[in-house]
Amino acid sequence: MSGLLALFDDVAAIAKLAATQLDDVAAQASKAGTKAAGVIIDDAAVTPKYATGLPAARELPIVWKIARASFFNKLVILLPAALLLNAFLPWMLTPLLMIGGAYLCFEGAEKVWHLIVPHKDHGPQEAETLEAAHLEEQRVKGAIKTDFILSAEIMTIALSQIDIGTFWIQAAALALVAIGITVLVYGAVALLVKADDVGLHLSTTGHFAPTRALGRGIVRSMPGVLAGIGAIGTVAMLWVGGSILVHGLHDLGWHLPYEQIKHAATWAAEAVGAMPGFVTWGVTAGLDGIVGLAAGLALIPVVTRAIVPVSGWLFPEKL
Secondary structure (H helix, E strand, O other): OHHHHHHHHHHHHHHHHHHHHHHHHHHHHHHHHHHOHHHHHHHHHHOHHHHOOOOHHHHHHHHHHHHHHHHHHHHHHHHHHHHHHHHHOHHHHHHHHHHHHHHHHHHHHHHHHHHHOOOOOOOOOHHHHOOHHHHHHHHHHHHHHHHHHHHHHHHHHHHHHOOOOOHHHHHHHHHHHHHHHHHHHHHHHHHHHHHHHHHHHHHHHOOOHHHHHHHHHHHHHHHHHHHHHHHHHHHHHHHHHHHHHHHHHHHHOOOHHHHHHHHHHHHHHHHHOOOHHHHHHHHHHHHHHHHHHHHHHHHHHHHHHHHHHHHHHHOOOOO
């Protein structure tokens, strides 16, 4: 009998330890996911454009293709790579994170540049000049490439916020972040790309006038909503990319940009008086965005005149 009671005690102790470990994983995942919120917003904002301009029947399959690749990128490639780098080459995390931040700055600045400088926009006409299957393949490849960069940023930022050294807790927390963020992002994207279809259905089959009016309102508002989300995505790219560069330089020993932004945010919060936390965050994010825009604009000629031609020569696309 005493042996059975001892066994129960051991089982209870193991269960208690497991519950504690699960609590640690959940807490670490929540903290890491919150810190990566800016990149999450960016990911959700830039993805819907890859499904626009294609047949409605292909929108959800395209989103699923990208989401499936995102799961694979995060769980199979990036999670083990991040853990191995953190264990054996932790000094490489900051430079790699900064490379990803520079990419975000370039992407955001390029969109701003296209708004300022007139250029021929091929996006809406692509479906008319390319075979639908070819266009879909191009869109999916572009989305997966962008998602890989953003996923790498998310996983690296998340790992940097996990302050428990146990390898398995780090791995479990990162896996939880990867799954949760991917479901959240691509669930939101699926709702966005199908919102106009839902509105059309309500406007034509609704049994009540308010329902039909709601459907028409959804259909009319979606172009503006998608444009607004695209603008938010651009701002998020610059903000997150600039913040990564500023903090990366700070970690590498060049403290001036970080200290100046921190000083400006503190001064602004003290000057305003009300809502100091919000003011500090707003000024910091704004100045990080300016840094991101400046870095991105500086990178545009480097990428377009050097990196793209060289990569095209080294890795020619198959026709």
